[in-house]
Every structure is written in structure tokens, then in C-alpha cells.
Amino acid sequence: MKEIKIYVMGKEYLVPEGLTIMQALEYCGFFFVRGAGCRGGFCGACSTVYRKKDSFRLKVGLACQTKVEEGMYLTQLPFYPANKAIYNIEELSYDSQIFIKYYPEILRCIACGSCNRVCPQDLKVMEYINAAIRGDVKKVAEFSFDCIMCGLCASRCPAEIVQYYVGLLGRRIYGRLIQKKAKDLEKKIKEIEEGKFEKELEELMKMSIEKLKELYEKREIEAE
Amino acid sequence: MYLDYMKESIKKVEATREKRIKETFPKLKAEEKQELLKNYHPDYKAGTVREIKVGVNKGDLVVNEIADILESYSYLNPENFKYENVDYDVDVLIIGGGGAGVSAALSAFEYTKNILLVTKLRIGDANTIMAQGGIQAADKENDSPAIHYLDVMGGGGYKNIPKLVYTLVNEGPKIIKWLEELGVMFDKKEDGTMITIHGGGTSRKRMHTCKDYTGMEIMRVIRDDFFNKRINYLEFTCAIELLTDEDGKCCGAVLLNLENGKILIVKSKVTILATGGAGRLHVQGFPTSNHYGATADGLVLGYRAGAKFVYLDTIQYHPTGVAFPEQILGQLITEKVRSLGAQLVNCDGEQFIYPLETRDVVASAIIRECIKGKGIKTLSGYGVWLDTPLIEILKGEGTIEKELPAMFRQFLRFGIDIRKEPVLTYPTQHYQNGGILINENCETNVFGLLACGEVSGGVHGRNRLMGNSLLDILVFGKRAGKRAGELLRELPPIKKLTLNHLITYHKELKEIGIDENRKSPKILPDYRKGEFQKKLPFLINL
Numbered sequence: 001m002k003e004i005k006i007y008v009m010g011k012e013y014l015v016p017e018g019l020t021i022m023q024a025l026e027y028c029g030f031f032f033v034r035g036a037g038c039r040g041g042f043c044g045a046c047s048t049v050y051r052k053k054d055s056f057r058l059k060v061g062l063a064c065q066t067k068v069e070e071g072m073y074l075t076q077l078p079f080y081p082a083n084k085a086i087y088n089i090e091e092l093s094y095d096s097q098i099f100i101k102y103y104p105e106i107l108r109c110i111a112c113g114s115c116n117r118v119c120p121q122d123l124k125v126m127e128y129i130n131a132a133i134r135g136d137v138k139k140v141a142e143f144s145f146d147c148i149m150c151g152l153c154a155s156r157c158p159a160e161i162v163q164y165y166v167g168l169l170g171r172r173i174y175g176r177l178i179q180k181k182a183k184d185l186e187k188k189i190k191e192i193e194e195g196k197f198e199k200e201l202e203e204l205m206k207m208s209i210e211k212l213k214e215l216y217e218k219r220e221i222e223a224e
Numbered sequence: 225m226y227l228d229y230m231k232e233s234i235k236k237v238e239a240t241r242e243k244r245i246k247e248t249f250p251k252l253k254a255e256e257k258q259e260l261l262k263n264y265h266p267d268y269k270a271g272t273v274r275e276i277k278v279g280v281n282k283g284d285l286v287v288n289e290i291a292d293i294l295e296s297y298s299y300l301n302p303e304n305f306k307y308e309n310v311d312y313d314v315d316v317l318i319i320g321g322g323g324a325g326v327s328a329a330l331s332a333f334e335y336t337k338n339i340l341l342v343t344k345l346r347i348g349d350a351n352t353i354m355a356q357g358g359i360q361a362a363d364k365e366n367d368s369p370a371i372h373y374l375d376v377m378g379g380g381g382y383k384n385i386p387k388l389v390y391t392l393v394n395e396g397p398k399i400i401k402w403l404e405e406l407g408v409m410f411d412k413k414e415d416g417t418m419i420t421i422h423g424g425g426t427s428r429k430r431m432h433t434c435k436d437y438t439g440m441e442i443m444r445v446i447r448d449d450f451f452n453k454r455i456n457y458l459e460f461t462c463a464i465e466l467l468t469d470e471d472g473k474c475c476g477a478v479l480l481n482l483e484n485g486k487i488l489i490v491k492s493k494v495t496i497l498a499t500g501g502a503g504r505l506h507v508q509g510f511p512t513s514n515h516y517g518a519t520a521d522g523l524v525l526g527y528r529a530g531a532k533f534v535y536l537d538t539i540q541y542h543p544t545g546v547a548f549p550e551q552i553l554g555q556l557i558t559e560k561v562r563s564l565g566a567q568l569v570n571c572d573g574e575q576f577i578y579p580l581e582t583r584d585v586v587a588s589a590i591i592r593e594c595i596k597g598k599g600i601k602t603l604s605g606y607g608v609w610l611d612t613p614l615i616e617i618l619k620g621e622g623t624i625e626k627e628l629p630a631m632f633r634q635f636l637r638f639g640i641d642i643r644k645e646p647v648l649t650y651p652t653q654h655y656q657n658g659g660i661l662i663n664e665n666c667e668t669n670v671f672g673l674l675a676c677g678e679v680s681g682g683v684h685g686r687n688r689l690m691g692n693s694l695l696d697i698l699v700f701g702k703r704a705g706k707r708a709g710e711l712l713r714e715l716p717p718i719k720k721l722t723l724n725h726l727i728t729y730h731k732e733l734k735e736i737g738i739d740e741n742r743k744s745p746k747i748l749p750d751y752r753k754g755e756f757q758k759k760l761p762f763l764i765n766l
Contacts, residue, residue: 018550018551019551020551020552023551023751026751026752026753027752027753028753029752029753029755029756030752031748031750031752031756031760031761032516032748033460033482033483033748033761033762034460034483036345036516037345037346037349037353037515037516038349038350038351038353038354038515038516039515039516039555040354040513040515040552040555040556041555041630041633041634042353042354042437042439042440042630043346043348043349043353043354043515045345045346045349065551065552065634065637066637067551067638084448084451086451086452086454087452088452089406089407089449089452121633122633141409145409145434145435145437145441146435146437146629146630146633148440149444168444168445168448171407171409171441171444171445172406172407172445172448173407174407174409175404175406175407175408175409175410175445176404176405176406176407177407179409179410179412179416180412180414180415180416181404181416182363182400182404182410182412182416182417182418183415183416183417184363184364184365184417184418185363185397185400185401185404185418186401187365188362188363188364188367188368188397189363189397189398189401192369192394192397192398196368197368197369197370197394200368200370201369201370201373201390201393201394204370204373204374204377204386205386205387205389205390209382212374212377212378212382213254213378213382215374216374216375216377216378217253217254219371219374219375219378219427220427221427222366222422222427222428222429224422224565
């Protein structure tokens with residue numbers, strides 16, 4: 001297998017081509033306590049900053065989802081000292097100033113777009129921060145929905161905004177106060193509380209396996 | 225980017241697509257399913273399970289890899305352990321920071337503020353956050369907890385514990401309501417109606433989704449609530465043993481700070497195990513869809529303290545793990561892909577199984593197809609095609625980006641556009657069906673010790689249905705927290721802290737001649753190149 005040269009925090013290592021950054025670091029003998037989480041691109045624990053040899057341009061990626069490349073200079077950012085606002089969701093009500101109340105620093109955004117450039121999920125981060133300034137909850141919620149909270153945006157923000165917590169606040173307000181409640185759900189909970197299904201459930205719980213099997217095989221399946 | 229011979233096979237898949245759109249592969253009859261499972265499911269492979277030789281389940285069958293860690297010594301020596309310096313004296317200790325542990329903390333918080341949650345990674349670095357497909361709950365007009373009950377029992381091979389299933393299905397709608405009120409953004413219509421879909425083995429469309437980030441959305445929200453309540457927690461700290469008092473009651477745990485190797489002692493009135501599953505044990509050498517810390521530590525801790533388990537001889541292999549590219553081998557391709565209409569096809573472009581049979585059946589069918597020579601060779605094994613472009617044809621252009629953004633992104637990073645090309649898939653180790661036996665209040669047979677989530681067993685029988693795990697961790701997580709709160713008033717005071725259970729357990733291990741160097745829990749898997757695989761850094765002082 002072809003080997004390539006990478007530089008882990010400046011030190012040179014030879015690794016087989018085709019590994020992810022995470023696999024390559026392990027190949028070199030690094031053991032992860034921090035910096036690895038789900039290993040599937042969801043938890044944001046393995047943010048990595050790198051540049052290619054002879055280039056000034058900084059790139060980012062998730063170590064578990066990015067292939068190593070020849071001449072990569074890399075380091076991980078396993079933790080970022082971000083400030084999270086404390087609130088009680090039950091006491092929140094929506095008004096257009098809500099984001100500014102909890103995260104006043106969003107007003108310092110200089111629209112440089114650094115957050116957009118580093119987002120490993122390719123989200124329009126700056127756009128949802130601007131929506132937060134305007135109090136547009138729907139846009140904050142929808143534009144930030146795929147956020148894995150890796151913290152790379154905050155690490156590059158000259159205004160010291162913690163974008164991913166602003167997005168989280170927006171989504172919770174949207175999910176709790178703006179999206180309409182599910183009516184079927186209310187009704188079903190009421191029926192359960194009134195004991196509508198108790199008798200049927202009790203019979204099922206006492207039923208022999210043979211009888212259960214028979215019911216199961218015969219059960220009606222809702223059409224696609 | 226696919227290799228050339230794979231592209232040749234894709235041409236065959238494309239050639240049959242038109243015909244397959246109208247084709248529904250027949251569902252298997254009960255006997256046919258049994259036959260398929262017996263011949264091809266990894267659980268039935270000879271020599272992969274064995275009778276456990278020590279502890280309360282002595283004589284029961286257990287998957288070899290789990291038996292290995294159960295039949296191992298503690299890192300601690302119970303004969304000379306110092307109990308004097310208690311670092312934390314709490315009402316409720318929660319071990320595990322995934323969906324089960326965090327929801328347990330939230331409900332225990334209604335009874336006491338003196339809680340400590342410990343996790344060996346960060347809060348939320350868990351299988352919960354990787355659950356893409358959805359969460360089941362019988363809340364629609366045409367559905368009921370009774371219909372859900374039957375689906376769960378049939379899926380679990382009728383081995384599920386009825387009272388646990390009853391609790392799971394009955395509390396489903398209430399859990400969805402709880403999440404809605406916490407601000408989880410479910411996929412909804414304009415009027416608030418939940419958009420729900422089928423999962424393997426469901427008879428009603430009761431899978432609630434948040435795109436293909438369902439578990440991530442739920443975890444983000446409950447974790448935020450956890451932080452807002454300022455509940456105490458320790459990250460990168462692993463419980464390596466439970467403590468028992470002179471009566472055998474659980475009364476805390478011994479922790480290991482993974483960053484400096486320091487031992488910490490927690491005294492607790494009630495302890496909740498919420499440590500998750502076992503994917504990183506790589507049963508039978510399978511790759512896994514699980515997170516980095518899924519090493520079944522809780523099973524080891526609970527078992528040594530005397531907690532009984534059920535069904536540790538069965539593992540769930542998710543039918544559709546990634547088979548190519550190699551970099552993401554074994555990672556999950558959510559069942560939602562099949563819910564949306566993608567079919568499974570072999571190297572000739574033919575269907576071979578109804579895509580929404582239960583997971584055990586679909587996984588077996590894929591393995592059979594590959595053994596028959598109808599699979600596609602990959603770098604480390606075989607795979608079959610999951611025909612994702614069908615989704616765009618059936619549900620309209622743009623559906624994949626809207627409904628499966630995580631998966632779309634994941635494959636695009638490796639040069640595969642799943643809107644245009646199918647993906648290669650093969651079963652991956654996904655879920656620990658069994659675990660520590662609990663009752664509906666999450667109590668184990670050890671006083672003071674509760675368990676919830678994947679570490680517990682019984683509710684899913686021998687095969688869990690899609691979408692019932694997110695429900696399980698929240699239903700039983702919350703119940704564990706509540707029960708812990710109630711127990712604070714009921715349990716007798718703690719006597720002296722001991723590791724007496726370990727003395728007995730070690731004696732049993734010695735009697736059957738287990739090598740004294742074999743130690744557990746595993747804590748984290750070691751994927752370093754062979755020459756570096758020595759002692760883990762945090763174990764140096766033990």
C-alpha cells in the first residue's frame with residue numbers, strides 16, 4: 001500500500017493512503033481519550049484544523065469523516081471554552097429580541113463569513129446569526145438544524161459569538177412555541193389515561209405465544 | 225468513487241430499476257423466516273456463544289466476546305482497597321451520559337439536587353446521537369398501544385417481558401409530548417400533524433422523525449435542559465467498579481479519571497447504570513455502527529455486583545451498514561432509507577427480500593445473498609446494493625437532500641452521490657438485544673441498583689425494532705430517575721462501603737483458572753497499530 005506523509009501537530013509521520021484522519025492518528029500510535037466520540041459524523045468531538053504543505057489556507061474537517069492527504073499539517077480541537085446561556089425553557093416566551101437578550105454578542109457580528117467557511121456541515125451559519133439578530137426564529141431553526149455542535153464556527157469568530165448555542169436556542173423556541181402542536185397526540189394520551197386500551201393490553205399480556213403468533217401473522221399492515 | 229467492476233454492476237441495477245419500481249417482493253411466511261434465520265443469522269453460527277462459568281447467570285449462554293469480559297478480573301484489588309476518602313457523597317449516581325442517563329438525571333432532579341452523572345466521553349457522545357431513523361410511538365388515529373405491543377412482541381420473537389413492553393408502548397405518546405414541550409423539532413405538517421413513516425416490522429406508520437438526525441436532535445435538546453438545570457457531571461471519567469455495603473446493597477462506585485489515572489470514590493444512595501451497548505467489542509469480528517465508548521462496561525459492573533441478565537446470547541446486526549468506502553465501514557445507513565422506498569438488490573440488479581422485514585430477517589437475507597455469490601466484492605468482504613436513486617423517483621427529486629441530509633453528506637464526502645448511485649451495504653453490529661434484567665421501574669435484583677437503556681434487557685426480547693430504542697431510553701430513563709427519587713425515602717441507610725462482591729467473584733474466577741491478567745471493563749477500544757497496543761495510558765497506576 002502506498003504511504004503518504006502527514007504532519008501531526010508539526011511532527012512528520014508516514015501512514016497508508018486512504019485512512020481517515022482518525023484512523024491515521026491511531027496508526028501513528030495516538031490513543032484518543034478526547035477527540036473521538038461517535039466516530040460517525042454526528043457528535044462533533046473530532047474537529048480538526050489542517051492545511052496542506054506550502055499553502056496558507058486553513059481547512060477543517062471531522063477526523064472520522066475526512067481522508068488524510070499527502071502533506072497535511074493537522075491538529076485537533078477537542079474542546080472549545082464556549083459560553084452557554086442558562087434559561088428555563090418553560091418560562092421562555094417569544095419576542096424578536098430574545099436572541100439578543102441571551103446572546104448579546106451576536107450584535108458584534110461583522111459579517112466576515114468565517115463561520116460559513118469552516119462549517120464541516122456546510123451550513124449558512126452567518127445567515128442564521130443575522131436572522132437571530134432580526135428575531136427570525138424559523139430561519140435560525142431551519143438553517144441551523146443540521147448542526148453537530150463541533151464548535152469550529154465559534155473558534156474562528158472574531159466577534160466571539162457561539163453560533164451553535166444560538167442555533168440551539170432558536171430550534172428549541174421554534175419546536176416549543178412556533179411549530180403547531182400535534183393534535184392526534186393529545187387525543188391519544190387522553191385515551192390512554194382514560195384506560196381505553198387497558199383491557200386489550202391486559203389480554204395481550206396474558207396471551208399464549210401461539211395465540212400471539214396467530215394475531216401477529218394476521219395483523220393488518222397500513223399501506224405505504 | 226466506485227471501482228470499475230462496481231460500476232459494471234451498477235449498470236445492471238440501473239437496467240432493472242424501471243421494472244422494479246412496480247415490483248413488491250413478497251413478505252416471508254413465519255416458517256420461511258425461521259428457516260432463513262437458522263441458516264444465515266450470525267447468532268446461530270456454531271461456536272459463537274458459550275455457557276458462562278461464573279456469577280448469578282452461571283450456565284446461561286452468552287456471546288463469546290461478552291463472556292470474555294464477564295469472565296475477567298477487576299482492575300482493583302478488593303483485599304487492600306482504601307475506602308476512607310469519599311470524593312463524592314450523593315443521593316443519585318448516574319453512570320452514562322447518553323439519552324438514558326441524561327433523561328434519568330432530568331427526572332431524578334425533581335426529587336433531589338444532589339445528583340452526579342459520570343461519563344467516560346462527553347455528555348451526548350453516545351449511540352443516541354447516532355440514531356437516525358426515528359422514534360416509535362402509537363399516537364396516530366389508526367394506531368394504539370395494543371397494536372404497537374403486538375409489533376414489539378412479534379419482532380422480539382415473543383421473548384419480550386410483557387410488563388416491560390406494556391410500559392414501553394403505553395408511555396410512548398407521553399414521551400413524544402414531553403419532547404415536543406422541550407422543543408424538539410419533529411417533522412410535522414403545517415397544522416402540527418406528525419409526519420410518520422413505517423419501520424421494519426411496524427404495522428402502522430408510527431416512526432416520528434427529525435430528518436435523519438432524530439437521535440441527534442433529541443440528545444441536543446435534553447442535554448441543553450440538563451445543562452440549564454446545572455446538574456453535576458464528570459466527563460472523561462469511567463466507573464470501573466460498583467461498591468456494595470455489608471448487606472450487598474449497591475452504594476456507589478469507583479471511578480477512574482481517564483486523563484490522569486486518578487481513582488475517585490462515590491458514595492450514593494441509589495446508582496443508575498445507563499452505560500449503553502457493546503458494539504465496540506466487535507462480536508464475531510463485525511464492524512459496528514456504535515460510538516467509540518460502546519464497550520459494555522455496565523454489564524461487567526452490574527454482573528460482578530450480582531445483577532442478573534437476560535438474552536446476552538443474541539446481538540442485533542443492522543442489515544445496512546456501510547460496506548464501501550472502507551473509511552466508514554460499518555457505519556449506519558438508516559432504515560429510513562428503506563422506509564422511503566429504496567430496495568435491496570444483488571449484483572444482477574434483482575430484489576431478494578422485502579425491504580421492511582424485521583432487522584434480523586433482512587440481515588440474514590443479505591448474508592445469504594453474499595454467500596450464494598450474488599454479492600459485490602468490497603475491499604474487506606462483500607455487500608449488496610441499496611438502490612437509493614429509487615427514492616428520488618418514487619418520492620420526487622430533492623427528497624434525499626431533505627429527508628436524508630446526514631447520509632447524503634456522509635457519502636458525498638467520499639465522492640458518492642446517493643441521489644444518482646446506489647450504495648453498498650452489509651450487516652453491522654448494531655445493538656445489544658439483551659442486558660441486565662429490570663422490572664418496569666428499572667430495578668435490578670440488587671438493592672440500590674437501577675438500570676435503563678441498552679445496558680438493560682427484556683423489553684426488546686431477542687430482536688429490537690427500529691425506533692424502539694430511542695423510545696426505550698427515554699421511557700425507562702425517566703422511570704429510572706423517578707424510581708431513584710422515590711427510593712431515597714425507602715431504602716435503609718448505607719452501611720460500610722465494601723468490595724465484598726468482588727472477593728467472591730474473583731474467587732470464582734480463580735477456581736475455573738482464568739488468567740489473572742485478564743481484566744475488564746474494557747473502557748475504550750484500542751485501534752492503534754499493533755506495536756503500540758500496550759496498556760492504555762489511564763491504566764498505568766492500576
